[in-house]
Amino acid sequence: MAYIKLELILASLDDWPQAVLFFDEVFPEGFEQYDPRDILAHLAKGDWDAHEYSADILAEDQARLTAYLAAEDRDRLADIKYRWAALGLDGAWTQTPYDLPDQDAWRDHFQPMKVTDRIELCPYWASPLGEGAVVVLTNPGIGFGTGTDETTQLALRLLDQADPAGKRVCDVGCGSGILAVAAKKCGAGEVLAVDNDPQAVAAAADMAQLNQVDLTSQPSDLLQDVRGRWDIIIANIVTDVLLVLIPNLNDRLAPTGQALLSGIHKGRLAEIQEQAAQYGLIEEARLIGKDWCGLALKKG
Numbered sequence: 001m002a003y004i005k006l007e008l009i010l011a012s013l014d015d016w017p018q019a020v021l022f023f024d025e026v027f028p029e030g031f032e033q034y035d036p037r038d039i040l041a042h043l044a045k046g047d048w049d050a051h052e053y054s055a056d057i058l059a060e061d062q063a064r065l066t067a068y069l070a071a072e073d074r075d076r077l078a079d080i081k082y083r084w085a086a087l088g089l090d091g092a093w094t095q096t097p098y099d100l101p102d103q104d105a106w107r108d109h110f111q112p113m114k115v116t117d118r119i120e121l122c123p124y125w126a127s128p129l130g131e132g133a134v135v136v137l138t139n140p141g142i143g144f145g146t147g148t149d150e151t152t153q154l155a156l157r158l159l160d161q162a163d164p165a166g167k168r169v170c171d172v173g174c175g176s177g178i179l180a181v182a183a184k185k186c187g188a189g190e191v192l193a194v195d196n197d198p199q200a201v202a203a204a205a206d207m208a209q210l211n212q213v214d215l216t217s218q219p220s221d222l223l224q225d226v227r228g229r230w231d232i233i234i235a236n237i238v239t240d241v242l243l244v245l246i247p248n249l250n251d252r253l254a255p256t257g258q259a260l261l262s263g264i265h266k267g268r269l270a271e272i273q274e275q276a277a278q279y280g281l282i283e284e285a286r287l288i289g290k291d292w293c294g295l296a297l298k299k300g
């Protein structure tokens, strides 16, 4: 169906609250909002990593609101612009023809994928490639880690190399639970998945159900609410959070245990290595991807 993509770029961030209220009123069916300060706030809190954003995005100082209207709705469009003008706020409108994709077209972006000789990721609606002994079904619709990220793939490669069969595995920052499920499907014994986001904890439980495996998912800020020692502690989290996790790893690993870390930006590998060495961990393996790295560490 033919639509118009309507975008309002605000001249001043001061007008943001009023502009959002205006869009709330005139687009009750929903709209998209982009405020560059959101990114900066997450970076300042340390839960997002600045290396993931281009200089252009970090320098962005214009907020945008976007909505979609049926192309034949010309009267409504004129009315919205008239009401905006009456508010006396400064902003530039752009409008471009837009064909809304089929409802299910996004699924084409997610195809079965062989990550290691053994592990294959497969969206639940697709047929597995059948090349690996372990097929992890994913539900990309729920987000929280679909397996397409380089960081997740590095973590899966480390996990496969560590051979989880019969081991106790704790997945810290589990997101969708993809690593925890992969561990279980590779024959791990007890598997615990933790995250400080309750929605991720629920997503991991759903993922376990989808894959028909038995694991526990629970909320925890890193290892704070995790008991016992683990043969494998796997964490794919941003570098700043890994730096906080590392000092607690040695105590929480079983005598021959391993910590598998991913989410390390290439530019910050040395920081992680120094922190690991300072807290008595010994590097056993290093994977270098395009932008990201993964490390396998053992107790010192």
Ligand SMILES: C[S@@+](CC[C@H](N)C(=O)[O-])C[C@H]1O[C@@H](n2cnc3c(N)ncnc32)[C@H](O)[C@@H]1O
Pocket: 047, 144, 145, 146, 147, 151, 152, 155, 172, 173, 174, 175, 176, 177, 178, 179, 194, 195, 196, 197, 200, 220, 221, 222, 236, 237, 238, 241, 263
């Ligand atoms: C990059 S995602 C990884 C998701 C999944 N493990 C994967 O590999 O695809 C990082 C996850 O770490 C979680 N996280 C961030 N800080 C955390 C903390 N302090 N304690 C527990 N989880 C945390 C986030 O909520 C997010 O789900």
